[in-house]
Amino acid sequence: MMPQHVVVVGNGIAGITAARFIRKLSSARITVISAETDHFYARTALMYLYMGHMRYKEVKPYQDHFWEKNAIDLVRGYATRIDTASKRVIMGGSRAIAYDALLIATGSQSNMFGWPGQDLDGVQGLYGIPDLVTMERWTEGIVRAVVVGGGLIGIEMAEMLHARHIPVTFLVREKGYMDYLLPEEESTLIGQEIRDHGIDLRLATELGSIQSDKQGRCRAVVTTGGDEISCQFVGLTVGVRPNVDLAKASGIETNRGVVVNEYFETSAADVYAAGDCAEFNRDGIGSRRVEQLWYTGRNHGKTVARTICGLRTAYDRGVFFNSAKFFTVEYQTYGDIQARRPASVRTILWQDPAARKLLRIDYAAQGGVVRGFNALGTRLRQDVCERWILQRAKVQTVLKQLRRAHFDEELGPRPYKQLIRAYKQSEMSHA
Amino acid sequence: MHSTPSLQLTTPGSRYSARERLGLALIGVGLVALISVMFGAGAGANALSLWLTMGCITAGSAVLFSGYLKRPAGVDNNHVWFTPATARGMAGWLLGIVFTGFYVLLYWAPHNLEHLVRMTDSLSYMLRGEAADRWFLYGFFYTVAVLIMGARMILKYRGNRYQIVRTGSVMFFQLGFAFLLPGILKMLNQPEYYFSYFWPLKYDYIWPNSISYFTSASGLGVFMVFWGVVGTAVATPVLTYFFGKRWYCSWVCGCGGLAETAGDPFRHLSDKSLGAWKVERWMVHSVLVFIVLTTALLWINSAMGGGLLGALTGVLSQWYGFFIGLVFAGVIGVGFYPIMGSRVWCRFGCPMAAVLGLLQKYFSRFRITTNGGQCISCGNCSTYCEMGIDVRWYAQRGQNIVRASCVGCGMCATVCPRGVLRLENAGRKSRYNGPVLIHEDRVSVQLDDTWRANRPLMPPAQEDIPILTERDVQAMQLGGSRAI
Ligand SMILES: Cc1cc2nc3c(=O)[nH]c(=O)nc-3n(C[C@H](O)[C@H](O)[C@H](O)COP(=O)(O)OP(=O)(O)OC[C@H]3O[C@@H](n4cnc5c(N)ncnc54)[C@H](O)[C@@H]3O)c2cc1C
Ligand code: SF4
Ligand code: SF4
Numbered sequence: 082m083m084p085q086h087v088v089v090v091g092n093g094i095a096g097i098t099a100a101r102f103i104r105k106l107s108s109a110r111i112t113v114i115s116a117e118t119d120h121f122y123a124r125t126a127l128m129y130l131y132m133g134h135m136r137y138k139e140v141k142p143y144q145d146h147f148w149e150k151n152a153i154d155l156v157r158g159y160a161t162r163i164d165t166a167s168k169r170v171i172m173g174g175s176r177a178i179a180y181d182a183l184l185i186a187t188g189s190q191s192n193m194f195g196w197p198g199q200d201l202d203g204v205q206g207l208y209g210i211p212d213l214v215t216m217e218r219w220t221e222g223i224v225r226a227v228v229v230g231g232g233l234i235g236i237e238m239a240e241m242l243h244a245r246h247i248p249v250t251f252l253v254r255e256k257g258y259m260d261y262l263l264p265e266e267e268s269t270l271i272g273q274e275i276r277d278h279g280i281d282l283r284l285a286t287e288l289g290s291i292q293s294d295k296q297g298r299c300r301a302v303v304t305t306g307g308d309e310i311s312c313q314f315v316g317l318t319v320g321v322r323p324n325v326d327l328a329k330a331s332g333i334e335t336n337r338g339v340v341v342n343e344y345f346e347t348s349a350a351d352v353y354a355a356g357d358c359a360e361f362n363r364d365g366i367g368s369r370r371v372e373q374l375w376y377t378g379r380n381h382g383k384t385v386a387r388t389i390c391g392l393r394t395a396y397d398r399g400v401f402f403n404s405a406k407f408f409t410v411e412y413q414t415y416g417d418i419q420a421r422r423p424a425s426v427r428t429i430l431w432q433d434p435a436a437r438k439l440l441r442i443d444y445a446a447q448g449g450v451v452r453g454f455n456a457l458g459t460r461l462r463q464d465v466c467e468r469w470i471l472q473r474a475k476v477q478t479v480l481k482q483l484r485r486a487h488f489d490e491e492l493g494p495r496p497y498k499q500l501i502r503a504y505k506q507s508e509m510s511h512a
Numbered sequence: 513m514h515s516t517p518s519l520q521l522t523t524p525g526s527r528y529s530a531r532e533r534l535g536l537a538l539i540g541v542g543l544v545a546l547i548s549v550m551f552g553a554g555a556g557a558n559a560l561s562l563w564l565t566m567g568c569i570t571a572g573s574a575v576l577f578s579g580y581l582k583r584p585a586g587v588d589n590n591h592v593w594f595t596p597a598t599a600r601g602m603a604g605w606l607l608g609i610v611f612t613g614f615y616v617l618l619y620w621a622p623h624n625l626e627h628l629v630r631m632t633d634s635l636s637y638m639l640r641g642e643a644a645d646r647w648f649l650y651g652f653f654y655t656v657a658v659l660i661m662g663a664r665m666i667l668k669y670r671g672n673r674y675q676i677v678r679t680g681s682v683m684f685f686q687l688g689f690a691f692l693l694p695g696i697l698k699m700l701n702q703p704e705y706y707f708s709y710f711w712p713l714k715y716d717y718i719w720p721n722s723i724s725y726f727t728s729a730s731g732l733g734v735f736m737v738f739w740g741v742v743g744t745a746v747a748t749p750v751l752t753y754f755f756g757k758r759w760y761c762s763w764v765c766g767c768g769g770l771a772e773t774a775g776d777p778f779r780h781l782s783d784k785s786l787g788a789w790k791v792e793r794w795m796v797h798s799v800l801v802f803i804v805l806t807t808a809l810l811w812i813n814s815a816m817g818g819g820l821l822g823a824l825t826g827v828l829s830q831w832y833g834f835f836i837g838l839v840f841a842g843v844i845g846v847g848f849y850p851i852m853g854s855r856v857w858c859r860f861g862c863p864m865a866a867v868l869g870l871l872q873k874y875f876s877r878f879r880i881t882t883n884g885g886q887c888i889s890c891g892n893c894s895t896y897c898e899m900g901i902d903v904r905w906y907a908q909r910g911q912n913i914v915r916a917s918c919v920g921c922g923m924c925a926t927v928c929p930r931g932v933l934r935l936e937n938a939g940r941k942s943r944y945n946g947p948v949l950i951h952e953d954r955v956s957v958q959l960d961d962t963w964r965a966n967r968p969l970m971p972p973a974q975e976d977i978p979i980l981t982e983r984d985v986q987a988m989q990l991g992g993s994r995a996i
Binding site for chain 1: 584585586587589590591592593594595671672673674675677785786883884885886888889890891892894895904908922925926929930931934935936
């Protein structure tokens, strides 16, 4: 059944991709309600706004006329509740919008762990434009900033502050930067990269409390080890959690996220949830229960659009991939690379002695089937890596065909021979 | 609660390091000295003035740009939109006025440049065996700009082999083919010829009267005609087939050379709107049609012994030379760098770019490959595309980029933080890969206007003003953010 009016709450990548695909599949009326900005923008590019690489205009993936042209109505506002019985979204006051199908794509919120002083002026997370506005205000003319939490957003915040010539102390709970996701060599390399930029990286260090000055502004952080670091800004980047406020207020089943099945259907009829805010009701649907990535948001949106348009389609997560950039070092990963490699998995590791480049290929000790790739400072071709993994290619084949996956700039160096040498060494060490 | 200011992301204070200040000061001294020379200072010591002014500017640039070596190699676009000179601020407009002013003097009031011309006499005698004229001065400044800013480019992008080699190439062609070689030819009493320019950019290189002039001049003149014809008829299609138009536009051409070096700080100022793309296609192809027609007419005319057009041909070529060659390529093309970006001429006016573009689009192996689904829609590629191509539009759909105007500078691929783009000359079959991310495209609905008119009436979107939380109030006031 084709709904007449689809309402999407949240204009992030999940909600917008869904709206676009619904438009491709149907002529239903589409309304996107969102609170943060008038138009869809790339959250992933927040850092570049603060660093001056781009203006707000440039981080909008579609020019403003796109929405009118595709008949997608944009409503700026906050949805407080969904009346699932009468099928209406309540927008505060007496305003309501009726829907035939509703997609909750409300994204995430920054985690706060109840630290003393976390509500002081000058203390904040980084998730959206409002955070950028406060960050702009709090970081003006300051002497030192502290960033807490060594994830992907934390390192971006450190880079942002660094670009504004603000000295940064970076507190990371783990013994190595992101060592829960990255093998030791990768983690070490990124740690060096962080320090090379003059960031005061403190590993195995946890935040205890944030101290206030007389005006209620942060003046220092104290670590659990008792060290006091004087600072005028504290970035709390200790992960994000699904934004379930709307679903919760509407009596829709939530756990960590809005609970959905593989069709992104929630506990309420004709209400769907996708993107960061959704949580699968069992393992094995996604690569984890809550998928909080740009490309997963896009894939969720694409899939749920089909279901909403009556072409009920289960989520196909595909071969995992992701990418990031740590200061100047790009990172790409395909398939499954574990931080702590079990004995059943072997690895080929190549590191450029002169530059910050690293390539890792993990493969099964038995049979040599390739499991995954990590690339730092060098680029790999996604479709080739994906095909190798799907076709269960052997490591010898992959090494032989490696140039097919090469995606660095033309004329750039190509480390094929070195990789083959590394493979031989790896095999020898196991012989 | 604090009131929320609009999202004014401004530069924090003056953050110039001591090194940068020294470099800027030296360049400033050199420029002031140049202006003084222009007004007659040091008239008795021309050679000394030349060395002093150029020495100051070069040394200052060396000090300033060596700052890149202090930072790890990588993409360095911090503060681009906060810096007035590169963000169409006061300094940007001032620069634009200075550049434009120079062209105005050069073309229409050259007597004002007389002292500067004399300053370069010694160099001109050395190279060409005769006194300088304003065109020598212009060529000299042009080459110095390409070399100094080229060095900057190499330092800035030293982590990227493609950028290094390509920049080295435009520096080589500017210095060797567009500056030294024409000078040496003059010394040897040969016709003036630029081996790095071809018809239709040098629109008169295959016109009847140029050909008769070259062939009657000397044996070398005959070779020049041969070179010009081969360049246009053979090299252009063959090289473009294998490498795309970049072999010329961002490796050889002098206009491209200046855009890629001196223009680098302004590349993000190009207009990315759909409207600009439309204007671009009309304009650049009109210029091409005009050149082709003129060339054809001239040949018919010459075949008929001047019977067709008579004196009109001269007038036609003069007007073209004035409007397109001077006003467009020079004043607007270079003078407006800090306002409209570095490739205005290449994009809207260059007939050579139009020919190369058509070849690139329909008869070439070149494309920019998109790396699957890795694009995060951040917009760096589109922002830093000097040709105003909305690269992200393709990349975020997983689609390869095949565009006539792409000059293959590789900057989109260089600035992409996720390794999504790669310039390639692979086989033609895989070139147009369609939007691979959206196989569902096949089931697409065409929205026609009847549907639009008939769509169910709902309260207009804007009327749904909600009760807002504090967070939303903050966000709402960001309307001003569109201004940044
Ligand atoms: C700084 C930063 C950098 C990142 N970098 C990367 C990266 O490099 N790669 C990557 O894969 N991922 C990255 N991510 C994660 C990625 O951006 C998210 O996974 C993705 O944006 C989630 O999209 P979404 O559509 O689910 O939600 P969101 O993008 O969060 O969109 C939800 C929108 O809904 C609005 N909303 C919420 N509730 C309501 C309501 N009740 N009424 C109206 N509107 C509401 C919110 O204001 C928000 O605008 C990054 C995230 C951040 C914060
Ligand atoms: S698309 Fe890329 S390579 Fe082509 S002109 Fe633009 S930035 Fe340069
Ligand atoms: S291709 Fe790269 S630079 Fe362009 S939008 Fe995508 S991620 Fe950003």
